[in-house]
Amino acid sequence: MRTAIARRCISAILFVVRNILGVVALAFGISVVAPFAVAQAPAQQEPQGNQQQTPQAAPPLAQQTPLPSNQAPAPAGPVIVLNPAHGGTDTGARGQNAAMEKDLVLQMARGVKAELERQGFRVVMTRNDDSNPSYDDRAAMANAYSDAIFVSLHIASTGTAGTIRVYYDQLSTPYAPSNETAGTRAKAVPPAAAGLNSWNEAQRAYLNSSHRLADLIQIMLVQKFSGSPLTPLGAAVRDLRSVAGPAVAIELSSVSAPDPVALANSTVAPLEEAIAGAITSFRAGTPGGAKQ
């Protein structure tokens, strides 16, 4: 009885603290990722046994794929958020025979999802039709889970056909203003409250883990796609910037191949193997959860 009352008191206190932080953040004009929901939770919440992870916040889009519930045993480990880039009026790269990046990546993502689920991974797609969720909506889907790994799929316009590159977000160290402008900047941009991540730079806290995951995936992929670079590349990929967790973009070259549809189809199996293998190795190195 006493324990129950104590638990209720603690949750009430946490609720009040979270709301106060939210008000403070609003006052400073910062869009935040709730620290209790996303940034700090994984440190304490190591998945145990068959315990199902539940989203910390409602996913923002109606087209989110429901979590698989009929698999036995229930999958543990991170949720893999597959992001088929573009969609709707945003076609992405365009190649021969009216091949469009948005369609090819969706087709690839569906194939990879099915294969990963067969291996027991939990997979969510940011779109499963010809819709075009905003960058922030896609990031929000990943941020809704306490232990998500975000994998964005692309097909380039350029590059040698059949090569593949993995990218991690490349953010610089915070800009240090010169002495004469320091005062101006200090007034213009108040520092974020401790423990809160700016939505626009949510990826900053996960740059190292994203880089490590990209390393692992690229190493796996280079064995299957000859001519690909040995190491991943850093780039300011817009898809990744607001993801509060390990996030990579994988780009296949290219939509200009003679038969891009066949190329995309032939990529599914090796891509799934590479992602699954890399995430398994990545998890082995981060026992506290993907967001370590």
Place this chain on the structure above:
Amino acid sequence: MTRNWKIFIAILAAGVLIGLIGLRSLHRRMARLAQTEVTDEQARREVLAPPVSTPTDVPVKASIFWAGGPDGVAPVQIELPLSADPVQRSRQLLHALIADPPTPDQRTIPADTDLLGFYILPDGTAVADFSDALSTETPSGILSERMAVDSIARTLGSSVPGLRRLKILIHGQEEETLAGHIDLTGFFDLNQPGQQAVPSAPASAPSASPGAPPPKAPAANPVPSAQQTNPH
């Protein structure tokens, strides 16, 4: 063989010889024309935006970063007359980057791209305002867009002292991405030897249009400096 036949054959042989010589030179001229084919946009640029020339121009070996392989850019040393004024110097470098790639395969910026404006703020922030062609004609993809941004940032970073970061605008406006992938809402750090250009914290960028006052960086002193110029 009669005398008339001999004259006819001699004239015919001379004609064939002249034709062969002419054909060779015709072929050479056609090849040259094919190489220098200019689009309407390029022709317009040659008339409206000729190469920048200033009284302080000195021939300098500058590093221009064009595509240097499948995955990145690499410096090519070329001798350019460069101004002592950093704004004009930057415009000269970007003009060379757009107009003079050694081979078509090394091109990173679409040929039709115009540099509409270039400003340097007191804190070392460079603002480069390009025409729509940079966004609409750069092949969509992380690989190609990354190369485009890197070639601009590294060319400026290696040859214009004092620049700290770069903001890229498209026709005076901040765009979310270059062609669907690379984030243009932030700033790209310059002068980091051996590294690719990396974006800084995003900020609400000012908009500028040709002929309008230069934009102000959010972190900068709002008072315009002597370094800010409007090229139009």
